[in-house]
Amino acid sequence: MSMGEPNAVHPPAIEDPRKRAMLLAALYIAQEQNGWLKPEAIQRVAKRLELSEGEVKSTASFYTMFRLAPRGRYHIQVCEGLSCYLVDGAETIIAHVARRLKIRSGETTPDGRFSLEVVQCLAACDLAPALKVNDELYGHMTTGTIDALLEKLHQS
Numbered sequence: 001m002s003m004g005e006p007n008a009v010h011p012p013a014i015e016d017p018r019k020r021a022m023l024l025a026a027l028y029i030a031q032e033q034n035g036w037l038k039p040e041a042i043q044r045v046a047k048r049l050e051l052s053e054g055e056v057k058s059t060a061s062f063y064t065m066f067r068l069a070p071r072g073r074y075h076i077q078v079c080e081g082l083s084c085y086l087v088d089g090a091e092t093i094i095a096h097v098a099r100r101l102k103i104r105s106g107e108t109t110p111d112g113r114f115s116l117e118v119v120q121c122l123a124a125c126d127l128a129p130a131l132k133v134n135d136e137l138y139g140h141m142t143t144g145t146i147d148a149l150l151e152k153l154h155q156s
């Protein structure tokens with residue numbers, strides 16, 4: 001299992017390496033059950049491993065693979081990988097989607113309709129700049145095609 005890119009510079013300090021490994025596995029399993037880590041799941045994991053809820057939560061927020069909020073109905077993954085970056089798209093596309101939805105990567109709109117995640121590569125480099133909405137891939141994106149796509153999703 002990949003832990004994803006870290007969200008912060010330093011990992012939380014849980015000194016026992018066995019406990020740290022068990023914590024990551026437990027968080028992974030807990031997230032599988034609901035698609036995100038509910039507060040109750042954080043509490044259960046903390047109790048089971050005899051850690052504080054703060055230690056568990058800070059570990060979960062350190063790794064991008066863990067979600068502390070549910071995903072939106074439309075989960076938008078925008079690529080910031082090298083190919084998308086080199087066509088001068090990644091930064092523009094990410095900023096535009098974030099501005100339009102008023103959320104940052106890892107967040108969900110208050111109505112639960114959209115969530116945004118910046119990812120490293122969608123394996124669609126020939127379509128750069130690319131993004132995905134749930135399982136559907138969109139390529140050669142511009143601010144104009146994003147506006148049209150978001151409008152369509154708002155109406156569906």
Ligand code: FES
Pocket residue numbers: 079080081082083084085120121122123124125126128129130
């Ligand atoms: S770098 Fe963007 S799809 Fe591969």
